[in-house]
Amino acid sequence: MNIIDTLVFILNRKFLIPINNLNGGYNLNKDLGMNQWEQMEMLLYVENEFRIQIEDKEIHSLQTIQDVVACIEKHIIFIK
DSSP states (O other), X not given: OOHHHHHXXXXXXXXXXXXXXXXXXXXXXXXXXXXXXXXXXXXXXXXXXXXXXXXHHHHTTOOBHHHHHHHHHHHHHHHO
């Protein structure tokens, strides 16, 4: 599974967001209806799944699905 597929899986399985509702530009809060607590929980799943650690100062800039994907990519490249 690639990054976007894994993120979609997390959003669908853990937060019951239908897969057809997902594209990179969607805002986590406005388009997907995720509150701050759900977003934090999602990021915990992301950190666990990808074995990365997202710094607190980065979290507030993660507004869209694409923002989360870019953050994951950045951390994965940094680890390698």
